[in-house]
Amino acid sequence: xxxxxxxxxxxxxxxxxxxxxxxxxxxxxxxxxxxxxxxxxxxxxxxxxxxxxxxxxxxxxxxxxxxxxxxxxxxxxxxxxxxxxxxxxxxxxxxxxxxxxxxxxxxxxxxxxxxxxxxxxxxxxxxxxxxxxxxxxxxxxxxxxxxxxxxxxxxxxxxxxxxxxxxxxxxxxxxxxxxxxxxxxxxxxxxxxxxxxxxxxxxxxxxxxxxxxxxxxxxxxxxxxxxxxxxxxxxxxxxxxxxxxxxxxxxxxxxxxxxxxxxxxxxxxxxxxxx
Numbered sequence: 001x002x003x004x005x006x007x008x009x010x011x012x013x014x015x016x017x018x019x020x021x022x023x024x025x026x027x028x029x030x031x032x033x034x035x036x037x038x039x040x041x042x043x044x045x046x047x048x049x050x051x052x053x054x055x056x057x058x059x060x061x062x063x064x065x066x067x068x069x070x071x072x073x074x075x076x077x078x079x080x081x082x083x084x085x086x087x088x089x090x091x092x093x094x095x096x097x098x099x100x101x102x103x104x105x106x107x108x109x110x111x112x113x114x115x116x117x118x119x120x121x122x123x124x125x126x127x128x129x130x131x132x133x134x135x136x137x138x139x140x141x142x143x144x145x146x147x148x149x150x151x152x153x154x155x156x157x158x159x160x161x162x163x164x165x166x167x168x169x170x171x172x173x174x175x176x177x178x179x180x181x182x183x184x185x186x187x188x189x190x191x192x193x194x195x196x197x198x199x200x201x202x203x204x205x206x207x208x209x210x211x212x213x214x215x216x217x218x219x220x221x222x223x224x225x226x227x228x229x230x231x232x233x234x235x236x237x238x239x240x241x242x243x244x245x246x247x248x249x250x251x252x253x254x255x256x257x258x259x260x261x262x263x264x265x266x267x268x269x270x271x272x273x274x275x
Contacts, residue, residue: 004216007270015047034220043084053269064093065100103155117154213263224254
C-alpha cells in the first residue's frame, strides 16, 4: 500500500481553486516550497476529490471503487465519476463494484483502516465477503473501526492517521467518550496509539478533529489551522509524532474549508507518480 509518506504529487479538483482560492493557493505555495508537484483535476463535480479518486496500492495499481455515498443521495449532481479525470492523467485502474468512500481509507503499508460504514454501504454483501474483497483489492489487512452514526460521513481520515511503523495518531474525539474508547480499543489490537489531547474547555474544541485531517506527502505535512487556541497545541503534537519531518511541517488557515465539513486531506488526492 502506498502510504501518504511515500507520495510525491498532489491533485485538487478545479472546484477547490474556484471556491477556496486563498487557502488552496497557500497550500500550493507550500507544496512548491518543498518541491512537491501539484495539479488540478478537470471533469469533477465536487471539490472533495479524496472521496471519489482511486486508492493507490503500488506504483502502478490504482483501485477505482463505486462512489455513490448515501449523504449525496439527494444531490446526485455532486457525484463524480473520475474516469475522464484519470484518462487525462494517463492512469489506468482496477475496478470494483464495492461502494467505498475515499475519505474512509487510511493507508498504512500493510493495513488499511476504515470505519464499519463500508458494511452499511455494501449491506447486500456479507461482512466477511466485504473484508475478503477489500483484502484482495488492497493486498493488505483491514482494520475496522466502529461508525459513530452521529457523523454521517463515516470517514476514518477524521479519526486516525498512520505515523510510521506500528504507530498511529488518534484524534481527540471529543464528541463521544464512548466512541473514543472504542476507537482506542480497536486500534490497540494492531498499533501503538498516540492520542491527541487539548487543555482548552470542551466547548472550544469543536474543530479538534480537523487537525488530523492534514495533507501529507514524503516531503511535507501541511496542517490546517483556524486561528484558535488549539492550533499551537495541535501543531506541537503533530511535530512530536513526526520527528523525521522536522522543518517540513507547515500550517495553512483552512477556516473557509472546514466550515463545509472537510479538511486538507479531504480536499486533496496525493499519489506516488506511476513509473
